[in-house]
Amino acid sequence: MTTFGDTDHRPDHRAGHRHTGTAHPPDARSAPDASGAPAGGVEVRGLTRTFGQVRAVDGVSFTVPPGLLTGFVGGNGAGKTTTMRMIMGVLAPTSGEVLWAGRPISAGDRRTFGYMPEERGLYPKQPVLDQLVYLGRLRGLSTAAARASVTEHLERLGLTERAKDHVEKLSLGNQQRVQIIAALMGEPQALVLDEPFSGLDPVAVDNMADLLREHTARGVPVLFSSHQLDLVERLCERLVVLSRGRVVANGSPDELRSRSVVRHRIVLSGDAGWVRGIPGVHAVDVEGASALVEVVEPGAERALLAEAVRRGDVHEFAPQRPSLAQIYREVTA
Amino acid sequence: MTTTRNQPDRLDQPAPDHVGPAEPGRLSHEGVGRSWTVVAMREVVVRLTNRAFLVSTALTLLFLAGYGAFAAWQSGRTTTWTVAVSTSDAPVAGPLVAATGRAAHATDDTVVVTTKPVSDASAARAAVTDGDADVWLHRTDAGWTATSADDVPTGLRTALEQAVRTDALDRNAAAAGTSLTALERGSALSVDRFSGAGTDQGFVKAVTFAFALLFFMSAMMFGQQIAASVVEEKQSRLVEIIATAIPVRQLLAGKVVGNAAIALAQVVLIAGVGLVMVSFTDFSALLPTLSTAVVWFVLFFAVGFFALACLFAVAGALASRTEDLQSTTAPMTTILMLVYVVSFGLSGTALTVASYVPVASVVTMPARILAGDATWWEAVLSLLVMVVFSAVTVVVGERIYRRSLLQTRGRVSWRQALRTAD
Numbered sequence: 170m171t172t173f174g175d176t177d178h179r180p181d182h183r184a185g186h187r188h189t190g191t192a193h194p195p196d197a198r199s200a201p202d203a204s205g206a207p208a209g210g211v212e213v214r215g216l217t218r219t220f221g222q223v224r225a226v227d228g229v230s231f232t233v234p235p236g237l238l239t240g241f242v243g244g245n246g247a248g249k250t251t252t253m254r255m256i257m258g259v260l261a262p263t264s265g266e267v268l269w270a271g272r273p274i275s276a277g278d279r280r281t282f283g284y285m286p287e288e289r290g291l292y293p294k295q296p297v298l299d300q301l302v303y304l305g306r307l308r309g310l311s312t313a314a315a316r317a318s319v320t321e322h323l324e325r326l327g328l329t330e331r332a333k334d335h336v337e338k339l340s341l342g343n344q345q346r347v348q349i350i351a352a353l354m355g356e357p358q359a360l361v362l363d364e365p366f367s368g369l370d371p372v373a374v375d376n377m378a379d380l381l382r383e384h385t386a387r388g389v390p391v392l393f394s395s396h397q398l399d400l401v402e403r404l405c406e407r408l409v410v411l412s413r414g415r416v417v418a419n420g421s422p423d424e425l426r427s428r429s430v431v432r433h434r435i436v437l438s439g440d441a442g443w444v445r446g447i448p449g450v451h452a453v454d455v456e457g458a459s460a461l462v463e464v465v466e467p468g469a470e471r472a473l474l475a476e477a478v479r480r481g482d483v484h485e486f487a488p489q490r491p492s493l494a495q496i497y498r499e500v501t502a
Numbered sequence: 503m504t505t506t507r508n509q510p511d512r513l514d515q516p517a518p519d520h521v522g523p524a525e526p527g528r529l530s531h532e533g534v535g536r537s538w539t540v541v542a543m544r545e546v547v548v549r550l551t552n553r554a555f556l557v558s559t560a561l562t563l564l565f566l567a568g569y570g571a572f573a574a575w576q577s578g579r580t581t582t583w584t585v586a587v588s589t590s591d592a593p594v595a596g597p598l599v600a601a602t603g604r605a606a607h608a609t610d611d612t613v614v615v616t617t618k619p620v621s622d623a624s625a626a627r628a629a630v631t632d633g634d635a636d637v638w639l640h641r642t643d644a645g646w647t648a649t650s651a652d653d654v655p656t657g658l659r660t661a662l663e664q665a666v667r668t669d670a671l672d673r674n675a676a677a678a679g680t681s682l683t684a685l686e687r688g689s690a691l692s693v694d695r696f697s698g699a700g701t702d703q704g705f706v707k708a709v710t711f712a713f714a715l716l717f718f719m720s721a722m723m724f725g726q727q728i729a730a731s732v733v734e735e736k737q738s739r740l741v742e743i744i745a746t747a748i749p750v751r752q753l754l755a756g757k758v759v760g761n762a763a764i765a766l767a768q769v770v771l772i773a774g775v776g777l778v779m780v781s782f783t784d785f786s787a788l789l790p791t792l793s794t795a796v797v798w799f800v801l802f803f804a805v806g807f808f809a810l811a812c813l814f815a816v817a818g819a820l821a822s823r824t825e826d827l828q829s830t831t832a833p834m835t836t837i838l839m840l841v842y843v844v845s846f847g848l849s850g851t852a853l854t855v856a857s858y859v860p861v862a863s864v865v866t867m868p869a870r871i872l873a874g875d876a877t878w879w880e881a882v883l884s885l886l887v888m889v890v891f892s893a894v895t896v897v898v899g900e901r902i903y904r905r906s907l908l909q910t911r912g913r914v915s916w917r918q919a920l921r922t923a924d
Contacts, residue, residue: 257746259908279746290738295548306540307747351743 209270210234210390211256211359216265218251225251227414228265233359233390233407238381240401241394242497243411249394250287252411253363256392257284269359280308283357285365289348293337297328297347300336301354310355318354326350326376341368353380360384362393366400378404402493412501422493429491429499430463433470436485437477447473461489537748541756542763545731549764558723559768563775570779579612583658585648586618586626586635595639598646598665606661613657637662645670705785709792710846710869713799716772717864718842721807724765725814725834728757729827732818732907741907750904758811758896765811766804773800795872798881802864802888809860809892810834812899816919819907826913833916837861845869858884860891 211233218226226248233239243249254260256267258279269278292300298319305315323329326346331339336347345368352362360381366374381404385391395401401408408425410418418425432453435441441460445452449469454461464470477483549555585602587595596617603615618635620626626638630651636658637648646666648654654662672682735741744753773796781789817830838861845865848856857866857876867884870876902919 254742257742259742259745276749280748282746284743284746286739286742288739290740292734292738292740303540303544304743304747307537307744309537309747 210237211274211361211392212268212271213252213256214266214268216252216255216267217263218248218255218260219263224414226255226262229411229414229416230265231409231416231419233392235390236385236388237390237406238385238404239390239392239407239409240405241392241409241411242396242398242401243394244396244501247411248414249411250363253287253361253392253394256361257282259286278358281358283352283354283360283362285348285352285362287363289345291336291344291347291351294335296333297336297339298323298332301347301350304351305355308355315355318356319350322350322354325380326373342370342373345369346373349377349380353384356387357384357389359389360391360393362391364395365393366395366397374400398493398497408493410497410500418496418500425493425496425500426491429496430465431470432461432463432489432491433473434485434487434489435460435462435473435477435483437480438482438484439480443476443480444473447476458484537752538756538759541748541753542760545757545760546764548731549727549761555723559771562772566772566775566779570775570782573779574782580614581610581612581657582614582616583637583655584616584618584635585658585662586620586629586638588620588622588626588638588640590622591639591641592619594641598669599639601665601668602658602661605664606657609661610657615658615661702785702788705788706869706873707846709795709872710865712776713795713868714842714845714865716769717799717803718838720765720769720803721810721838722835724761724807725810725838726827726831728761728811728814729818729821729831730824731757732815732903733821733824733827736819736821736907737823745908750907751900754812754815754900754903757815758808761811762804762807765807766800769803770800791872791874795868798871798885799864799868801885802867805885805888805892806861806864809895809899810838812896812903816899816902816906819903820914820916820919822909822913830913830916841865858887860888863888 213232214230216226216229217224225246229248229252231239241249241253251260255262255265256274258267258274258276267274269275295303298316301319301323302312302315305319306312310318320329320332323332326349328343328346328350331343336344339347349365352360352365365381366377369377381391381393385406402422405422407421408418409416410425418428420428435444436459439458441455441458444450444455444460444462447469449464449466450473451463451465452460453463462470462473464473474483474486477486583606585595585599587599599615599617606613606615618629620629620635620638623638623640626635626640626649629635630638630649633651637650637654639646639648639662641647648659648662668682671685675682675685735744741753777789777793777796780786780792785792813834814831817827817834820830821827841862841864845856845862846869848866853866853870856862857870857880859866863884867876867881871881902916906914906919
């Protein structure tokens with residue numbers, strides 16, 4: 170995220186590639202992992218999965234750095250779920266690999282991960298507390314540790330009174346909360362969550378976001394998929410955009426914005442029609458004294474500003490922050 | 503930018519695990535090796551808190567206990583037959599009724615025959631029609647007649663016939679200058695058999711039927727439950743969470759062991775209560791032989807159940823929805839039905855062969871032991887065949903289970919599952 174870390178770790182990444190002998194496929198349009206995440210976390214390299222003739226995931230590479238919330242965005246069928254299932258070892262990759270802390274991930278590593286599959290489900294006829302403790306025990310927690318963690322989470326998500334109820338008696342929203350606890354309990358070493366926010370009301374979304382931030386605060390890498398772009402924009406420190414099985418954008422929201430075509434709004438004292446004639450600048454919209462322009466050739470905005478100042482007063486000249494939705498449309502186009 | 507410029511070292515050396523949250527064991531994670539015990543415990547708890555299971559077990563035991571109690575009451579009860587005798591016939595009829603009583607008692611020691619003196623024919627008729635007497639024994643020109651309201655009870659009739667006949671023969675023999683004992687000399691036929699003290703044929707049939715029924719019911723019930731619990735996890739995608747936590751093999755092992763423990767406990771309980779009930783019946787003398795057969799049955803059941811449980815788990819893994827279970831469990835259901843129907847209809851060589859064929863041997867070998875035509879080493883041999891069969895089934899089943907468990911795209915056929923690579 171910072172230039173600082175960036176320069177620091179780039180050689181390291183290349184070294185890693187040479188060690189394992191796995192290179193990014195040349196056609197992968199993914200941005201290199203140049204964001205300077207510290208070594209470790211979950212790293213996906215050239216992950217590919219075909220179903221019959223269909224390449225659902227095609228040479229996907231990205232990193233989920235420790236301590237950061239990474240949003241996984243893409244349309245329906247972009248390959249998000251397939252990628253997450255491969256990370257969790259539920260699905261075998263056709264090629265490519267998943268690394269954890271710099272080495273190939275093992276079943277033992279995955280055991281310490283919190284995972285929330287796309288399709289939700291629990292034992293309908295078992296009490297909430299019992300089955301969460303059971304799932305915790307399977308992850309290797311002692312009964313006492315599992316019970317303590319579950320009780321704490323139930324309290325935080327307002328489900329303490331429902332602890333003895335059968336899951337089938339809970340509302341869908343509450344079942345979703347139970348599912349969240351199943352993934353978050355027992356201090357997981359990493360979190361892989363497929364659409365964790367779907368079906369939650371705004372208050373629950375905030376609770377969930379707080380919970381996730383607690384996990385990143387203790388250095389855990391968190392990957393979650395979502396198609397709610399506003400939410401992703403609000404929460405994520407990093408973003409991986411998937412389209413038709415490929416990574417089309419990868420980095421922090423600011424990085425993605427800086428790569429996007431920059432738009433400037435200019436407000437003059439007189440008519441702004443002349444901006445159409447400035448080379449290297451594309452006028453998106455001109456209305457009276459105000460214009461919205463895209464800088465096609467870097468530096469052209471300086472010529473524009475100079476010309477504007479020469480012609481009279483400039484009331485406003487500001488770059489426009491592109492929304493994530495705009496970036497998303499650009500990169501998936 | 504310059505703070506950590508010592509990184510290029512790592513070009514040559516693998517990075518030490520230092521950054522990030524990679525250090526495991528923060529919450530003292532236990533080893534994965536015994537995860538199956540956690541799964542098995544859950545299966546046991548779920549089964550034991552299932553009302554349908556508890557009720558069906560309780561009903562079976564109640565039925566057995568009720569049957570035993572009825573049999574005990576039946577055998578402890580004395581039957582009294584009353585014979586009405588007119589005052590005029592009394593001097594001769596009295597000893598006849600006494601002889602009838604002895605004859606009846608010899609066949610069934612719970613029977614007592616008493617005499618009811620009546621003044622004349624009309625009083626006798628009244629006594630018989632009112633139910634005060636079972637028959638009226640009176641002299642006619644041809645000999646003796648027993649008149650009753652309805653049919654004479656078979657036991658009483660036989661005893662009366664015997665008494666009258668013996669009495670007549672005795673007197674005729676005396677008239678001819680000899681005795682009944684002399685006439686009957688050498689006329690008795692003793693019965694013996696080469697195979698030693700055999701067990702009652704009907705009893706063997708009944709017990710074989712009980713074995714077959716118990717095996718069929720238990721295997722079907724637990725098999726279907728295992729399949730249902732596997733598909734429940736698959737359908738709800740819980741299996742994805744479980745499969746990331748523990749190896750699928752451990753999940754299967756836990757399910758099979760947990761259910762096998764409960765199934766075995768249920769069978770032992772039912773067999774135990776059954777044995778106790780038999781001890782109250784006339785068959786109590788056969789209890790040692792029966793117990794041996796039951797022990798063998800439980801042993802065979804235990805070994806065979808592992809194979810069946812594994813197959814049913816595979817059937818669950820092949821299905822993707824509960825609705826698919828009927829078709830994926832069809833092969834096992836058919837085999838179990840065959841074993842059930844065929845096992846107690848077999849005899850001779852066919853039975854001997856069946857007693858070595860796994861799954862069928864669960865019923866047929868204990869049946870042969872009970873009938874006394876199989877020795878212990880035959881049972882051991884058959885059990886070994888069963889052990890090998892179960893081991894192979896578990897190994898193959900585990901592979902199919904593993905391959906098909908995480909396939910969520912529709913039903914997988916048995917053939918497909920066997921062909922697919924890992």
